[in-house]
Amino acid sequence: MYHHIKKLMFTVRVDQPDPRFGNMLLEQFGGANGELAAAMQYSIQGINCDDPNCKDLLMDIGTEELSHLEVIGSLARLHLKPMKNDIDAATYDPLIAIAGGGGVALCNSMGNSWTSDYLKITGELDVDLRSNIAAEARAKIVYERLIDFTDDAGTKEALQFLMTREITHLRAFMIALDSLQKPPLVIGQIPPTPGIVDQYYNTSTGEGDNGEIDVSGPWNDPAEVEIVDSPALAGYQVLSATPEASRTTLDDGATSKSPAKRTRKN
Ligand code: MN
Ligand code: MN
Numbered sequence: 001m002y003h004h005i006k007k008l009m010f011t012v013r014v015d016q017p018d019p020r021f022g023n024m025l026l027e028q029f030g031g032a033n034g035e036l037a038a039a040m041q042y043s044i045q046g047i048n049c050d051d052p053n054c055k056d057l058l059m060d061i062g063t064e065e066l067s068h069l070e071v072i073g074s075l076a077r078l079h080l081k082p083m084k085n086d087i088d089a090a091t092y093d094p095l096i097a098i099a100g101g102g103g104v105a106l107c108n109s110m111g112n113s114w115t116s117d118y119l120k121i122t123g124e125l126d127v128d129l130r131s132n133i134a135a136e137a138r139a140k141i142v143y144e145r146l147i148d149f150t151d152d153a154g155t156k157e158a159l160q161f162l163m164t165r166e167i168t169h170l171r172a173f174m175i176a177l178d179s180l181q182k183p184p185l186v187i188g189q190i191p192p193t194p195g196i197v198d199q200y201y202n203t204s205t206g207e208g209d210n211g212e213i214d215v216s217g218p219w220n221d222p223a224e225v226e227i228v229d230s231p232a233l234a235g236y237q238v239l240s241a242t243p244e245a246s247r248t249t250l251d252d253g254a255t256s257k258s259p260a261k262r263t264r265k266n
Contacts, residue, residue, distance in 0.1 A: 045128045068162055
């Protein structure tokens with residue numbers, strides 16, 4: 001159950017309202033990486049969670065995000081308020097000014113309505129935790145950009161608090177994922193097809209006019225993966241992904257039980 005206490009988790013102070021910045025703040029109120037999305041994603045994952053330890057973690061953080069929603073909403077409201085009676089201010093967000101009277105609305109900075117389509121909820125705890133780690137990273141970078149766009153001291157303080165908590169949550173979700181002790185590439189139940197899983201398709205080749213290069217990195221180290229160079233140009237096709245019957249072919253019609261070997265062009 002929820003209980004509202006008439007205090008903000010972080011005290012919000014705005015010295016100089018900036019309606020243009022208030023519009024940007026809506027991104028963290030009703031946007032894809034905003035506080036409502038975080039609160040709903042974690043809380044609903046928590047409702048679905050059968051692991052009692054992670055359920056508690058998800059409900060703790062989901063509930064904290066609701067408190068963040070109140071902080072960012074209060075902050076945005078202070079910046080948007082002049083819109084109600086000031087046409088110059090209103091031009092920064094006519095929808096908020098005219099339809100909302102300078103109040104916050106559950107939309108992003110471009111006026112798009114908040115949607116539950118933002119939420120990533122799969123019913124697989126490890127998969128959900130990975131989504132949450134990514135969500136926290138996105139929220140962190142959005143806060144950082146907002147901080148860079150304001151000179152108002154009180155606003156910076158509140159945003160610094162909210163940004164900091166995203167790193168705290170990021171760490172908690174990372175540790176929770178680690179605590180499941182699942183090998184990082186084991187997702188779900190069905191194993192990937194041997195052979196195919198260890199192929200690297202070098203599908204973007206050559207050099208570009210702006211210095212783009214064909215790279216050898218740790219992700220396509222020939223000691224770890226088999227490089228298939230230019231598979232489309234080479235007529236390479238996968239005929240079966242059934243582990244026992246895994247077969248590939250080249251455009252000369254020759255089929256192979258093992259994946260096509262290609263020497264790497266450097
Ligand atoms: Mn938050
Ligand atoms: Mn968070």
